[in-house]
Amino acid sequence: MELPEPVNITTLPETPLESGHLNHNDFPWVDQGWGIEAKILQVCDVTGSWIIMNRFAPGTQLPTHRHSGVVKAYTLQGKWGYLESDFTATAGSIIMEPANTAHTLKVADDAGEPTVVFFTIEGSLVNYTEDGTIWGISDGHTQLAEYIRLGKEQGHDISAESIL
Amino acid sequence: MELPEPVNITTLPETPLESGHLNHNDFPWVDQGWGIEAKILQVCDVTGSWIIMNRFAPGTQLPTHRHSGVVKAYTLQGKWGYLESDFTATAGSIIMEPANTAHTLKVADDAGEPTVVFFTIEGSLVNYTEDGTIWGISDGHTQLAEYIRLGKEQGHDISAESIL
Amino acid sequence: MELPEPVNITTLPETPLESGHLNHNDFPWVDQGWGIEAKILQVCDVTGSWIIMNRFAPGTQLPTHRHSGVVKAYTLQGKWGYLESDFTATAGSIIMEPANTAHTLKVADDAGEPTVVFFTIEGSLVNYTEDGTIWGISDGHTQLAEYIRLGKEQGHDISAESIL
Amino acid sequence: MELPEPVNITTLPETPLESGHLNHNDFPWVDQGWGIEAKILQVCDVTGSWIIMNRFAPGTQLPTHRHSGVVKAYTLQGKWGYLESDFTATAGSIIMEPANTAHTLKVADDAGEPTVVFFTIEGSLVNYTEDGTIWGISDGHTQLAEYIRLGKEQGHDISAESIL
Numbered sequence: 001m002e003l004p005e006p007v008n009i010t011t012l013p014e015t016p017l018e019s020g021h022l023n024h025n026d027f028p029w030v031d032q033g034w035g036i037e038a039k040i041l042q043v044c045d046v047t048g049s050w051i052i053m054n055r056f057a058p059g060t061q062l063p064t065h066r067h068s069g070v071v072k073a074y075t076l077q078g079k080w081g082y083l084e085s086d087f088t089a090t091a092g093s094i095i096m097e098p099a100n101t102a103h104t105l106k107v108a109d110d111a112g113e114p115t116v117v118f119f120t121i122e123g124s125l126v127n128y129t130e131d132g133t134i135w136g137i138s139d140g141h142t143q144l145a146e147y148i149r150l151g152k153e154q155g156h157d158i159s160a161e162s163i164l
Numbered sequence: 165m166e167l168p169e170p171v172n173i174t175t176l177p178e179t180p181l182e183s184g185h186l187n188h189n190d191f192p193w194v195d196q197g198w199g200i201e202a203k204i205l206q207v208c209d210v211t212g213s214w215i216i217m218n219r220f221a222p223g224t225q226l227p228t229h230r231h232s233g234v235v236k237a238y239t240l241q242g243k244w245g246y247l248e249s250d251f252t253a254t255a256g257s258i259i260m261e262p263a264n265t266a267h268t269l270k271v272a273d274d275a276g277e278p279t280v281v282f283f284t285i286e287g288s289l290v291n292y293t294e295d296g297t298i299w300g301i302s303d304g305h306t307q308l309a310e311y312i313r314l315g316k317e318q319g320h321d322i323s324a325e326s327i328l
Numbered sequence: 329m330e331l332p333e334p335v336n337i338t339t340l341p342e343t344p345l346e347s348g349h350l351n352h353n354d355f356p357w358v359d360q361g362w363g364i365e366a367k368i369l370q371v372c373d374v375t376g377s378w379i380i381m382n383r384f385a386p387g388t389q390l391p392t393h394r395h396s397g398v399v400k401a402y403t404l405q406g407k408w409g410y411l412e413s414d415f416t417a418t419a420g421s422i423i424m425e426p427a428n429t430a431h432t433l434k435v436a437d438d439a440g441e442p443t444v445v446f447f448t449i450e451g452s453l454v455n456y457t458e459d460g461t462i463w464g465i466s467d468g469h470t471q472l473a474e475y476i477r478l479g480k481e482q483g484h485d486i487s488a489e490s491i492l
Numbered sequence: 493m494e495l496p497e498p499v500n501i502t503t504l505p506e507t508p509l510e511s512g513h514l515n516h517n518d519f520p521w522v523d524q525g526w527g528i529e530a531k532i533l534q535v536c537d538v539t540g541s542w543i544i545m546n547r548f549a550p551g552t553q554l555p556t557h558r559h560s561g562v563v564k565a566y567t568l569q570g571k572w573g574y575l576e577s578d579f580t581a582t583a584g585s586i587i588m589e590p591a592n593t594a595h596t597l598k599v600a601d602d603a604g605e606p607t608v609v610f611f612t613i614e615g616s617l618v619n620y621t622e623d624g625t626i627w628g629i630s631d632g633h634t635q636l637a638e639y640i641r642l643g644k645e646q647g648h649d650i651s652a653e654s655i656l
Contacts (some may be wrong), residue, residue: 001361012207017219017263017264017537018265018386019235019246019260019261020256021257021259022249024257024258025255025432029192042258042260044538046426046539047397047426048398048427051260052237067376068397068451068467069376069450069451070394071376072215074282075236076240076250082183084306085183085185089187094188094205094215094328095183096185096215097183097184097373098181098183098375099180099372099467100181100469101183102181111296118238120284122397122450122451123396123427124451124452126456134465139170140261141428179628209591210590210591212559212560212562212591212614231540231613232560232631233614234538234540235538262538262540263615264540265513283533287540287561287615288560288615288616295610297628298626301626345590345593345594346589347563347579347588347590348587349581349585350585351585352584352585353583370586391556398541399511400543400612402566413511413513418515419517420515420544422513422610423512423514424512424513424534424541424656425509425511425514426509429509430509446586446610473631
């Protein structure tokens with residue numbers, strides 16, 4: 001088999017794409033009630049992937065939810081886990097949640113400091129009430145809208161243009 | 165239009181999937197030479213997505229490389245950027261690199277401490293020499309094999325089974 | 329900069345992974361009512377991506393739905409579109425739907441033959457009633473369970489193990 | 493636990509996103525030599541995912557290649573497979589290739605008609621020579637550039653703007 005010229009990337013592109021950058025410290029924590037603060041820092045208009053950082057008060061418990069895509073998380077500080085799992089996440093913990101994972105996030109009562117987590121999420125969350133029926137659905141776009149709305153109520157000037 | 169019974173996830177699954185968890189502090193930094201230390205903490209056998217953490221010495225410069233998929237990065241400490249971009253990443257910086265981004269990672273000479281970054285990567289990297297021709301290609305699987313090989317040489321017992 | 333040995337895939341892996349294969353003609357169309365027949369042919373336990381083939385009767389209209397991830401579709405035969413869009417898809421049509429796209433699938437009344445479409449889907453669908461409130465949610469896993477359940481009712485022996 | 497207002501997508505978005513549409517019959521087959529014709533119909537600037545349709549002459553064999561991301565394929569007509577696998581793909585065949593799959597595409601000598609396949613691909617391909625060393629690398633962007641370049645040489649007016 002005699003090989004023709006390959007379709008090739010053996011040389012660098014002449015006009016490389018730019019990476020996006022922000023520092024989350026330039027963005028406000030917005031209080032969502034319930035012991036939850038959040039920053040929405042990236043939402044992809046093509047795939048729906050998003051980045052959320054959360055700061056949870058000790059003892060915080062979220063409604064049980066189910067994911068439609070993969071989640072990867074890095075814990076910066078604090079102490080938390082899922083009621084359905086037996087691990088305890090602390091600073092340096094990495095969590096990988098396959099699509100269709102369902103769980104109840106619980107911050108340890110004795111966390112001793114706010115729990116801060118960096119999440120990359122694909123797709124949506126379905127939230128359930130305690131009796132197992134549906135309560136609501138959110139995704140990167142709805143979370144971003146809520147981040148802007150609550151942020152403005154709380155005196156912060158947040159715009160969709162400033163995130164990644 | 166009269167609606168039949170929906171195909172539905174309005175109730176929780178009876179047997180929810182488990183999330184994977186590890187703490188990167190339980191894994192050794194492996195010296196790759198050149199001012200680079202690494203930990204490979206997740207590799208997906210379906211999509212090829214992977215998680216790598218790097219610790220770079222001040223002044224470290226990597227070969228120019230190009231990505232075949234999306235990269236998202238969180239900076240834990242230090243000071244770094246890409247020669248082709250004008251941002252400076254420090255603790256709390258989030259970087260989003262679209263597929264086909266090509267760049268040269270450079271750690272600031274005056275970083276003052278090791279630079280530590282958490283990366284989630286889709287797909288492979290093509291590395292180039294300074295004259296722009298191809299030098300090598302790596303992805304999550306090759307990086308994991310290298311992490312295990314170098315780790316063993318450096319006295320660490322690392323296995324593919326213990327990562328996510 | 330003197331380059332060390334690259335981490336490299338310049339040689340072939342010794343134990344390459346296998347591709348999965350099936351022919352959809354070996355799987356039954358299952359009647360979901362409402363002019364809709366379906367085959368669920370792949371569901372990924374990691375990402376939640378899935379492949380569905382649909383055969384729609386002329387004139388079929390689905391409930392308005394919204395996607396949490398990307399959809400790509402190839403039309404094999406027939407004539408269809410979305411009420412919210414102005415294209416008409418026929419044999420050879422390719423459709424690309426970004427995450428968060430919401431639309432109402434309508435098969436042309438004069439399609440003249442069943443409309444057959446191959447869909448690759450990331451994540452879930454939220455279905456709405458005509459007054460815009462939520463009616464139900466489905467994803468690859470729920471659709472597969474429904475495909476198996478309805479298939480058995482209709483005399484077909486379908487198992488999750490036989491799909492990709 | 494008293495639930496506050498959910499962040500929610502229980503109502504339809506007011507300004508839904510548009511889906512992209514094209515019919516591949518409106519795009520020319522471009523001869524790449526070697527028994528291969530191709531159309532590049534979608535390239536994502538964020539994720540690097542792409543859609544390629546190929547028409548292969550009976551007996552065509554491609555260089556062995558390795559993928560950095562997932563591939564899903566639908567066979568429209570013809571007869572083909574991989575030298576490393578034991579399936580034979582014909583009209584209606586669906587193939588799912590995990591990331592890092594490496595294989596040698598071979599069209600049956602007795603295919604009796606051109607083999608036409610619809611591929612959705614994540615990321616890049618590394619192509620090898622027969623002795624197992626690297627020959628070239630391609631991805632959606634390089635394939636698109638080549639489709640336009642060869643297309644113009646062959647008298648077709650193709651532009652990147654007209655694909656998805």
